[in-house]
Amino acid sequence: AEAAEAVALYVHRIRLGVGAMAAALGGLDALVFTAGIGENAAQVRAGVAEGLGWLGAQLDEGANLRAGPRISTPDSAVGLWVIPTDEEASLRAAALSVLDGSGPG
Numbered sequence: 001a002e003a004a005e006a007v008a009l010y011v012h013r014i015r016l017g018v019g020a021m022a023a024a025l026g027g028l029d030a031l032v033f034t035a036g037i038g039e040n041a042a043q044v045r046a047g048v049a050e051g052l053g054w055l056g057a058q059l060d061e062g063a064n065l066r067a068g069p070r071i072s073t074p075d076s077a078v079g080l081w082v083i084p085t086d087e088e089a090s091l092r093a094a095a096l097s098v099l100d101g102s103g104p105g
Helices: 002-025 037-041 042-050 062-063 087-099
Strands: 028-032 079-084
Touching: 002 028, 002 042, 028 037, 028 062, 037 042, 042 079
Parallel strands: 028 079
Antiparallel strands: none
16 A cells, blocks of 8 residues: 555646646657666556646557557547666766766866
């Protein structure tokens, strides 16, 4: 029960953040789920998408369970995507560019 409450709070906080961004931007064209939870937690993605119906986001439940890459319906006003990341490779490339003198710093 406590874990379910924690997930519900997590989803709620994501919705708040997305809502604030949508308000600041005047809407959204797409929302990308990435990294560990975004790539692997269909329940979290579904909860977030469910709360974005007011933006016109429509979740394709089957695509969400398969982790996409596109998890919105074709007629969704907001594209919903799952895009894998490789944070370690990005950090490694940035560190190497600093060490070899080609990057910032």
